[in-house]
Amino acid sequence: MSKARAAADPAADEGLTPRRNPDLTGQDEAERLLLEAWNSGRLPHAWLIGGAPGIGKATLAYRFARFVLAQDADGDGLFGGSAPATSLHLSANHPAFRRVASGGHADLLTVERQRDDKRNRLKRDIAVDDVRKIGPFLHRTSAEGGWRVAVIDGADRMNVSGLNAILKILEEPPNKALLLLVSDNPGGMLPTIRSRCRKLALKALSEDTVVKLLMEHRPDIPADDRPALARLSEGSVGHAIGLADAGGLELYRAMIGLLSGLPRLDIAAAHAFGDTLTRKTDDGVYETATELLVWWLARFARALARGAWPAEVVPGEAALMTRMANARSLERWVEVWEKVQRLFARAESANLDRKQVVLNALAALEAAAS
Structure with missing residues (x-):
């Protein structure tokens, strides 16, 4: 995999790092579906968020995780009321946002590929031992009396043992536990996992959206290059940034x-x-x-x-x-x-x-x- 393509998933720019990004552009329909599920009071316990690298899948997963973790112990609205939520947005100053951004929220577990320091790149697969931490984490009592949320970023990078560990969780999901699987290739995952998740397919961003995001997050990229990078990346701002850097x-x-x-x-x-x-x-x-x-x-x-x-x-x-x-x-x-x-x-x-x-x-x- 080229450095340009590898940069698409975590995005190269700190402002676009999914757990720290307060904004999501171009995925309004996906956000609407998540809000609709939440407001229904029958939120599916597992979501498979799929689509091309660099279009906002992980950003959406953390956005939803922050939103859920900000609810009170009874699962009422963000401010303790019963009115339906209209946005997943959380201010960067909100305590839940800050703790998720720093990796210090007790009710959030993130599983992703680790870095291989010897080769200075991400490892090929997600370690199965990391995946096996999810089951005990979701079954334990919430530290804040609300939800427990696990995000698997790069779920298609789990090996067979990891996939089987996830399948066990999906077969007997705990109460008030949410599993968010982020995947570039959801079709390559086990059919038994796909069938037990609510699937959410994100669309490629429009060229205008990619140009706008490049202007906001990477103003160092020449203005004349942004439209070409947007077209070359086929709607992936992460890939556009990776190509620019490479x-x-x-x-x-x-x-x-x-x-x-x-x-x-x-x-x-x-x-x-x-x-x-x-x-x-x-x-x-x-x-x-x-x-x-x-x-x-x-x-x-x-x-x-x-x-x-x-x-x-x-x-x-x-x-x-x-x-x-x-x-x-x-x-x-x-x-x-x-x-x-x-x-x-x-x-x-x-x-x-x-x-x-x-x-x-x-x-x-x-x-x-x-």
């Missing part, structure tokens, strides 16, 4: 500039591009660029199937797609996309020479476009 837009511009020479590539430029991607092995540039190439080929194939080009991320894409479409059929370009995808995957597993892999992928495109 130099993804510059890589994308260079890639499109190189491919614009098709059906004949500039060999010297191709070698220079390969050198740029492989100068270091730990800066994430190679991973970001190869993900962008695979993404662009898939985007082109989808557009070719629809018969209409998407809005350009950078100038020159539409003309490039037109030339490629005139050169070969959709079936042929799908084959090329699959070949390039397999090539990059094999290179990673077999530790092949990265520059040669990039050159081979470019050669496959040139051969198809000729």
Whole structure:
């Protein structure tokens, strides 16, 4: 996974850290459904919050967790009344907000992947021992006389043992206990878990929303780059920030500039591009660029199937797609996309020479476009 993609889930900017973020933009429908369930007095004990990385899933989970924890012991409204709640918003000055933000709320347990200090990155899976803490936590008496809430951020990263531990909790849920599972890939989880959770699918953010969030939280990103990053990230502000930090837009511009020479590539430029991607092995540039190439080929194939080009991320894409479409059929370009995808995957597993892999992928495109 590239650094640009990895940055999408926790977001790179402190203001966007889910447990500290008082605001949620672009997910009004999801918030409405949670409020509706709360106000009904029959709140489901487990929710599976799914959607692409970086669109607000974890932010929504912590927003709802704070709201629930702010209720009094009888589960009445935020201020002790019986009027239906109209918002999940909690002021950053509220005691529940401050304790959740600091990780010090006695009735909230967060389970997520831990950092591997030796490799300076998040571990691949959530530790099963951490998952097993959830059952005893939810069954114990609330420290404040109200709800106990557990948030699993990255629930699709649990192994089989962890999933089975969660299934036991779902089969016999405790009273006034809430389990929030945040997942980039809810379809990949056990069907028995999915069937026992209320599913809440979040939609990708609009391009205008991503641009607005970038302006608010990352004013250092040039204004002219924000619309391109919003389009490139496909509605994920987390991914947009990750791409900006990884130099993804510059890589994308260079890639499109190189491919614009098709059906004949500039060999010297191709070698220079390969050198740029492989100068270091730990800066994430190679991973970001190869993900962008695979993404662009898939985007082109989808557009070719629809018969209409998407809005350009950078100038020159539409003309490039037109030339490629005139050169070969959709079936042929799908084959090329699959070949390039397999090539990059094999290179990673077999530790092949990265520059040669990039050159081979470019050669496959040139051969198809000729």
